Amino acid sequence: MWYYFMPTKIYFGEKCVEQNKDVLKSLGKKALILTGKRSSKENGSLDDLLRVLSQIGTDYEIFDEVEENPTFSLIRSVLSEYKEASFDFIIGLGGGSPMDSAKAVAVLMKNRELKVEDLYDVSKYTEALPICAIPTTAGTGSEVTQYSVLTDDQGFKRGFSHPVVTFPKLAFLDPRYTLNMSQSLTRSTGLDALCHAVEGFLSRRATPISDLYAKKSIELIAENLPKVLQKPDELEARANMLLASCLAGMVISQTSTTVAHALGYPLTTFKNIRHGDATAAFLDAIVEQAVLEVPEKVGFVKSVLGEVSAFLKRVGLDVKVPINEEELELWIARVKNAPHLQWTRGSFTEDLIKYLYERVRIH
Ligand SMILES: [Fe+2]
Structure with missing residues (x-):
């Protein structure tokens, strides 16, 4: 249904x-x-x-x-x-x-x-x-x-x-x-849209209509995000990103976001990392965790983007923050109780959540 x-x-x-x-x-x-x-x-x-x-x-x-x-x-x-x-x-x-x-x-x-x-x-x-x-x-x-x-x-x-x-x-x-967004804002907002499209596509709440929008959105972002980062004045590429963002919004209006968003929130509020960057830092895990349940969908994402971590690197994403022990514990507890987990595919155990935060942590 x-x-x-x-x-x-x-x-x-x-x-x-x-x-x-x-x-x-x-x-x-x-x-x-x-x-x-x-x-x-x-x-x-x-x-x-x-x-x-x-x-x-x-x-x-x-x-x-x-x-x-x-x-x-x-x-x-x-x-x-x-x-x-x-x-x-x-x-x-x-x-x-x-x-x-x-x-x-x-x-x-x-x-x-x-x-x-x-x-x-x-x-x-x-x-x-x-x-x-x-x-x-x-x-x-x-x-x-x-x-x-x-x-x-x-x-x-x-x-x-x-x-x-x-x-x-x-x-x-x-x-x-959208033409005069800075490069870093262009990247972080573009990545937010990508997260919406991919998270929604792989969500347990995905529907046939949200999937249509998600696929189109992922394709548009794969092609146009690198373009607008290189040529910020190109209106057609900007328009494609705006369309992709709108489509991805329509996706999450049906599916809501998944645990990449929950993982990213504390990096934004406590470490000043922009929302899209903070969320995208966990996007590869969303894709890897979904592979057993929806291999064909993961196949689609990879056929369009290539490996997610390589795509993120290509557009210049690099998130590293200092996190103290107390913060780490509190954040893990928040994510473990986040409602997003119910419809995120795969299994985000406490160990995995900890590993993902360790990955962005400066030691
Ligand atoms: Fe978002």
Whole structure:
């Protein structure tokens, strides 16, 4: 048995925001834009958006202090800043962080009595403000997923999702906005997309539809990630990466991520390794562990990428961090209890988890 549900309207292509203003207008008269300090100003996306919003007569406020890896306290500060204001919809403009923040804010502004912690109990809410997602990186796929990953007050990354209301209503994907990503951001976001596609493809939750998207996404990334790293200005390769990222997002909207993500989270929150790099550091293990259960799928991945570790090396991934004993123990315990294990193929024993962390550890 399987089913498919992904309710986001996707508009893809150069100038897609401007060319589809009426769709944006349909979301309401007043928007709250969540974005970061710099990149949406530098890549032209914020200018485009503001111009279109004034053309259609939609009011807006801009909160531009969303940082990488948004925390509970960031979400609280958005809510307190706009305690008196009311908005018809929320726009997340930027990478995964503004889009994930938009999902949290959309739920909490619609349900003012709830606290950030309540996002994790879906029995507490059935509605959210409409969300419009405009990605400016090619990796998270957050524009087409119900997931939002926030860092809790203890410093751990924790994802929440609602099966319906946290999906963006609208996603605008304009590849021009991804052109001026730095090389390291291009790599880490591209690898995040690759992890979504491969993890979802090998997941016990994979479906015939998610597999179609996953295969296409893996093929696009294998061909285009090396290209955009070498020639960052090539719009066609950038567009292919943006499509791959969106497809991979649609994959995990059905399958969710697997244990590579759980393994990577502490490297990001405690060691400042970018999310995609942190996750990809464990991707080869996901593939090797799946070989007994789904050999033909592993065969497909290797036929497209070659050996995963060789591909990662080729695109320049190199993750090494100091980890002390106390951290190691705590992280292993977290991963052992991660829900991701239920649908990750193979057997991620305590010994294997420890070995994988030892591999990225500087001694
Ligand atoms: Fe991810």
